[in-house]
Amino acid sequence: MGKDKRTHFWASYADLMTSLFFLMVVLFIISIVELEQIDATPLEVKELKAERDSLLNLNSRMVLRQKQYSEELDSMRYLANATQAHIDKINEINDATKNLDQNYFVYDSINKKHKLNFVVRFKIDDDQIYNIPKVEREKLLSVGQELVRFIHSAAENTPEVQYLLVIEGQASKDGIDKMDYNYDLSYRRARNLKKFWDNNNIHFDRDNCEVLISGSGDGRLSGTGLMRELEEKANQRFLIHILPKPGQIQ
Numbered sequence: 523m524g525k526d527k528r529t530h531f532w533a534s535y536a537d538l539m540t541s542l543f544f545l546m547v548v549l550f551i552i553s554i555v556e557l558e559q560i561d562a563t564p565l566e567v568k569e570l571k572a573e574r575d576s577l578l579n580l581n582s583r584m585v586l587r588q589k590q591y592s593e594e595l596d597s598m599r600y601l602a603n604a605t606q607a608h609i610d611k612i613n614e615i616n617d618a619t620k621n622l623d624q625n626y627f628v629y630d631s632i633n634k635k636h637k638l639n640f641v642v643r644f645k646i647d648d649d650q651i652y653n654i655p656k657v658e659r660e661k662l663l664s665v666g667q668e669l670v671r672f673i674h675s676a677a678e679n680t681p682e683v684q685y686l687l688v689i690e691g692q693a694s695k696d697g698i699d700k701m702d703y704n705y706d707l708s709y710r711r712a713r714n715l716k717k718f719w720d721n722n723n724i725h726f727d728r729d730n731c732e733v734l735i736s737g738s739g740d741g742r743l744s745g746t747g748l749m750r751e752l753e754e755k756a757n758q759r760f761l762i763h764i765l766p767k768p769g770q771i772q
Contacts, residue, residue, distance in 0.1 A: 623668045626661065627762065633749050636762045638665065644758040646696065649710040651718040662715065666724035669762070677730045687726060688734045688763035689715055694754040695740035709737030715760055732767075 622629075628639045642658050651659065673685060691711030693704035712735045719725075726733055740757070741750050750757050 622672055622764075626665045626668055630749065635749055636764065637749070638760060638762070641756075642759055643755065644711060646694070646758070647707065649691075649707055649714055651714050659718075662718065663722055663724070665762070666719040666722070669764075670724060670726060672764070673726055673731045677727065681730075684730045684732065684767045686732050686734060686763075686765040686767055688736055688761075688765065690761040690763060691715075691737045692750070692757045692759055692761065693737075693740050694757045695742065696754065701740060701742050705737055705739030705743070707737070708739045709735065711758075712737055712760065 622636060624639065626639055627636045629636055638661075640658070640661055642654060642662065645653065651662070654662075669687065673687075676683065676685065689712040691708035691713075693708040693711075695704070716733065716735055738761075740754075749761060
């Protein structure tokens with residue numbers, strides 16, 4: 523709003539200065555006419571007419587510049603409106619990921635990530651999906667189906683947007699000498715979840731969804747404690763990240 527007020531001020535100021543300059547030219551011409559009616563020498567009249575012509579020429583240039591300025595101002599306003607439209611569209615796309623079924627996902631607004639809305643815990647050193655209780659495995663199938671539904675829906679609503687689906691495995695911090703092992707373990711957990719979905723005919727459209735399998739281990743190399751639970755046992759789990767990749771926004 524502040525920028526708009528300043529913009530309107532300068533546009534009005536330019537119009538005012540152009541009008542005042544034109545008024546000055548008119549008064550100057552009137553002065554020449556009056557001088558011709560009195561005892562002014564031909565040389566004085568000639569010099570004043572030359573000054574008049576110079577001022578008229580300058581006025582023409584000012585009018586042209588004012589027109590160019592107005593066109594530039596209109597262009598700036600158009601770009602500002604277009605930029606805001608793009609920002610609104612990007613926010614709409616980002617907010618769309620929050621519409622995942624809350625029976626299976628909970629959205630962390632601070633870290634801008636999703637995590638499962640139910641407990642899926644591996645045993646220590648285990649990465650096999652089929653060692654997870656059947657009830658939890660069935661929920662994992664529903665999670666995969668919900669992700670497919672979301673991706674398909676997003677493709678219909680915003681076909682210009684692609685998505686990056688990150689399946690992140692985690693591991694508990696249970697020994698200083700196991701840090702490297704825990705990173706491998708967390709990756710295998712994420713990889714096996716993707717295989718589990720594939721084996722149950724849950725596939726993501728490759729045209730608008732890229733799947734990335736990752737493992738964040740026990741978090742010691744990340745340098746932060748983001749998206750980790752205080753109870754280490756609770757970190758034997760998955761995280762799901764859905765990141766929009768906007769293309770050319772119309």
